[in-house]
Amino acid sequence: MNLELLAKKFENIYSVKPQAISSAPGRVNIIGEFTDYNDGFVLPCALEFRTVVLFKARADNIVNVHSLDYPNESESFSVDNKIVQGESQWGNYIRAIAFVLQRAGYTLQGLDILIDSNVPQGAGLSSSAALEVAICGAFNNVCKLGLSPQQIAVLGQEAENDFMNCQCGIMDQLISAKGDKGKALLIDCESLETESIAIPDDLSLVIINSNYPRKLVDSEYNQRRQDCEEAARILGVETLRGANMEMLLAIKSELSENQFKRAHHVISENSRVIQATEALQRSDINSLRQLMAESHHSLKHNFEVTVPATDGLVEICQNALGDKGAVRMTGGGFGGAIVCLCRSEDVLKVKSAVDESYEKQFNLQASVYVCKSGGGLKVLAL
Ligand code: ADP
Ligand code: MG
Secondary structure: OOHHHHHHHHHHHHOOOOOEEEEEEEEEEEEOOOOHHHOOEEEEEEEEEEEEEEEEEOOOOEEEEEEOOOOOOEEEEEOOOOOOOOOOOOHHHHHHHHHHHHHOOOOOOOEEEEEEEOOOOOOOOOHHHHHHHHHHHHHHHHOOOOOOHHHHHHHHHHHHHHHOOOOOOOHHHHHHHHOOOOEEEEEEOOOOOEEEEEOOOOEEEEEEEOOOOOOOHHHHHHHHHHHHHHHHHHHOOOOHHHOOHHHHHHOHHHOOHHHHHHHHHHHHHHHHHHHHHHHHHOOOHHHHHHHHHHHHHHHHHOOOOOOHHHHHHHHHHHHHHHHHEEEEEEOOOOOOEEEEEEEHHHHHHHHHHHHHHHHHHHOOOOEEEEEOEOOOOEEEEO
């Protein structure tokens, strides 16, 4: 919705004008899957899809929230008391941010909030991180907390880990807070250092959601995380970031088959991220294609997080693009989305191939998003 209309809506709901706007993007991960919580490397890119938060400070300590995506529900809680889970599923993301800020010792005050977003939800584009970062940006502004984008990202991750019970890594929140228009971000998840990497102008990002119903995702996700942590312990390193392939092969017999396979994925994926960063800098589609194909293969056979629908989508798109595009699954797996990097003139080929074959083979309809890279968190006075 355009800003003027949105500001009018805000005024209709709260009978005051909003004072400022905080907005943060969704993201797609080009390469580096399941490496973030192993302190490794990732190469995500912020999208032009954004979650927008209009807000106005209140004189009391009540936080009121409306979201245009949930018109029949609103959220309201006080920051005077210890913050606990509420009834509203989406409202809990706002409580989660207030909870981690309070826990970190910051003094909060009340605000009126209106949320609008064009980040597809549950499509693997991280609408949850966009929401967390945008909300934290609003509190940062109103309560004059002086938080850096990196601090906001870490708080967003804590909100998701400790209040929403999702054991995600730092990638989604950090790219949402620090994304740079026209660039991907190479993140070292150990030091949290970032480097912006230009995406060549003629490259398009095509994201295709398989719309495969995701089941048992949390328990499988947490199991993978445990396997990685156990493998690191047996390898004698703090996290798998500290291991290399030689070390892994030397103690293969001490690891369970799954621990070996999970660690193999993480160690090999870290080196693919570095190689893919260099390939992107050279606009070398051929190397990107190989690296993304290897990443997908490793996610399918070693990390075991793909499903026939996402494997099938990758195959359909790779066949349509031949050597002109790079394709792999992206995000949390067990369904979700795939990402294609290709020249703009080849986007239509991908779309027609998906239209032609995907539903026929899998009895599901895919959603296709042709995206550009967008900027990170922005807070502006109105
Ligand atoms: P993803 O992050 O992949 O989009 P998640 O399940 O992690 O999927 O996060 C989606 C949840 O985030 C939604 O169910 C909702 O609770 C919350 N959310 C995202 N966008 C909005 C929004 N615009 N308004 C309110 N809640 C939102
Ligand atoms: Mg999420």
